[in-house]
Amino acid sequence: MTEDLRYVGKSYPVHDVAQKVTGELVYGSDLNFPGMLHAKLLLSPIAHGMVRSVDSSRAEALPGVIRVFSHLNSPADTYCRARIYPGQECAIDETLFSEHVRFVGDRVAAVVATSQAIAEAAVALIEVDYEELPALLTTEQALERADVPIHADGNLLYEHHIESGERVDTSGGVLVSSTTGTPRVHHAALEPHVCVAQGHSTGGLTVWTTSQGVYGVRTVIAELLGLEYHRLRVIKVPMGGSFGGKTEFILEPVTAFLAHETRRAVKLLFDREECIRATMVRPATETTIRTACAADGRLLDFEAATTLDSGGYAASTPDYADHMCEKVTRLYRLPHYDHRCQVVYTNTPVAGAARGWGAPEMITAVEIHLDKVARRLRLDPVDLRLKNLIQPFDIDPVTDMSLGDARVVECLERGAVAFDWTARRARARGKGRYRRGVGVACGAHKNGMFGHFPEASNMALKMNEDGTFELSASLHEVGCGVVTTMKIIVAEVLGVHPDLIAAGEADTSTTPFDYGTFGSRMTYVAGACAEVTAKKLKSAILAAAADVLQAPVEELVAREGVVYVAGAEARSVAFRDIARFGDMKHLPAIRAAVTYYATSNPGSYSVQFAEVEVDCATGLTAVTDFLAVGDVGRAINRGMVKAQFQGAVQMGIGYALYEHVDVDEAGRSGVDGFKNYHMVNAPDMPDIDVLLVEHEGDHGPFGAKSVGEIAMVPTAAAVVNAVNNALGTELSDLPLIPDRIIAALAASAGGGA
């Protein structure tokens, strides 16, 4: 199959690159409507308390202010920001405006005014009297203080327990225990959160959002506001990045409410500080792992206990916990696996969806732990992993599903050679101020939500009168090139260039139901849907061509927009002429609509290698070289797949070394912008080599598997393992900011210049 591919596997820019660089693209914050109003939220300045009173009289008196809303004049109904279809089970604990405020940044009130400046001025005039409650800022505090419930059912939000296999005799084995902390981090999409909604005089509502799933937005808003679905239209608009931070519905419900109440267009645009404090963060986790190993390095027993900090509301964290318990057995063969995960409310920023959905958190803990095991056993970290990694078509004992054509062993073996692992690992770490080390980590992720949901996608494809094509699908471009990916897949099947295919983004009024772009489901599930849809359309084209050419359909081949009779290529008809033949006789039938159900959920894998140099005097770590190997099945858009890895490595290095949203004793985050929220920037980025392992043994289009999330799953652990190799430390509390490295060196008395 592969040698015949004309379009799949080559490199293409994202579909709207020209509009982006020329400034033509209209982002959410660029939207403007006649008479549009501007909203500004009053966010709680305290971490925990009850709103005793809200006096908005001075704000309402300000010229230009239309309305002020708080819990006093808005629905008290609760909703879940993470719900993606009606009736989905989830933790429903959030209201539009809070009487009981649960973190610094909780929504207390909103002003709707004729300008942004007036709305901002008016918010400052609202007087709120709070009765403060004890702020529970860590999961330990929250579990201890049962007398201070953050939500009615207590502070322990959710527990999950997974056990697979049977305990084996571990006597004589090596027991190792470790605890790894992963930080709360900001998604740091360049574009801040924004939503625009138009309340119609008819009572209907249109919402323009930078969401990752418009159908979920529709169900949450419709049920909260009591709207019939056909009167609520949700349109995806171009966005400047998400990384999961826009997966859940944060601004959409409140903006829709404000527009519906005022019957006007309303724009709600957050600034960076609001994005950091009051949207969502990657959850902070702490995982303790205990393993027993045979002397040769085979894992005999694996027990883990995870505590996940949900922040002030549940969002998607219970599901996150479930998924954290489904990562380890995707990666390693374990005779016995036991994992308990608890999710705890605290009075800190809301945690929820973030790239990798639990995998970076869990795999970081696992891979740091395995390096500790390797040190105890005096085994090379690569060798230890090779003894334990899963093999292609293993059955995952937790999900009882096949892991598919899982090529993580090949990733590790080829990567170790390409990185020159053995020689680099043997090289002296140095004894002076600057010390070098190398680290490796493996990672596993999934392909869609099969096994959890009825995983499916819908698409429709039609041929135009001139032989070009239009794909109707609920696509959400979040920066990973999904529109281009779908065009390439359709183009490959139809045998025409991707430029001859139009594909737009999601609009609940015009594109068919789809969950959205998340869960590593786009290429594997929606891409397969695109492939099946295009094949169905191609059959219709060939059937029409058979009529035109008066030849059996089995003898026809389509190439570059022309159908030929095999062996008699002078007999041919172009796609566009099929449309015209006999007064448009055939064109009305040349369309296809498909509902595609996923039937598998194989593993996607990545193995990554990092080299670091640590300055023992300042504690600053430089990542000096990096290799990312990916088992992606088949690269559809090769340049984009490599870029996914490169971007993920940037994010993963930040996760390992820099990024964290800590809160002070009052529950207030110490960071409020990119001035003090440090990400890795260009001068500190290493060269990143990307090596793709392509086997196409699964059900994705042309064998493709997911890449966007798996790409960052092992990154942080590879970096941390390299630092520990350089310093001879066992650091496992992320991020490894200079202060922590210096403290560790001082404690081991081996540091200093």
Next chain:
Amino acid sequence: MSTTDVVAPATTDELVAALARATPMTRLLAGGTDLVNDIRRPGRQTDLLIDLSHMPALSYVRHDGDMLRVGAMTTFTELQADPLVHEHAFCLERAASQVGSAQIRNVATIGGNVANASPCADGATALVALSAEVTTLDGSGHRATRPLRDVLLGSGRTALTDGEAIVEFAFAALGNEHRSAFAKIGWRTAVSVARLSMALVVRFDPVAEVLSEVRVGLGAVGETAFRDAVLEGLLEGRPADEESARILAEGCADAVRRSIPGRYSLPYKERAAVGLAYDAWNALRICPPCEPAWG
């Protein structure tokens, strides 16, 4: 809603006229890399914004007898590339080159850096070590000159009065027997404010082969950049050897302990100060002139 008047004087007379209108709510725009964020904060009211970017007369570096004079509106990009700064104030060149990003250095000015009075201002740390004087102009056209250390009062606080603009910095140009250097520790290599910074100025007598006229500026370890006399005294009269480097490093850690006792960042900074001092010391090697041989 409050409104802001913006004036952009192009001549000294226009600047004086603008300064004469100043109130406590007046701000001077000298690049804007900090100011633009600041004036947009909720509750900030600015009645008059005096944009100094149309004052080419305030952008210069020139030799004046034994002094080097630097116009307040000289950008860090200009300082970084200036041959006089390279030759006579190497620590200022090094500090300028480590401010923010290239985009920030293209607009941020040395005058703005000092007037903003951030404790971690790289330019201020270098100027303190150079014992710079500040010349200001006010709304009556009066010029006043005073030592920089008298202008920097604390974090975000200066002795500048409403309607008083910094127009020039002046300091003794470093000669052939002088060397200077600057080092900084941030959160990352580039585009990071200093967590610790040091500017070092020494005279190295080629005959006696000892250090004299030692000046050490420290940044980000207190309310404002300052010179540490104790630290300076440790090196006075010493040879330029590894032992001096060690004394500077340990003295720097002591200076940090004296400056921020009990601060949560002290355990890190007192140790990192050692690395900072070595970085500054080692950077003296690359300071022009490269003869006589150093260390």
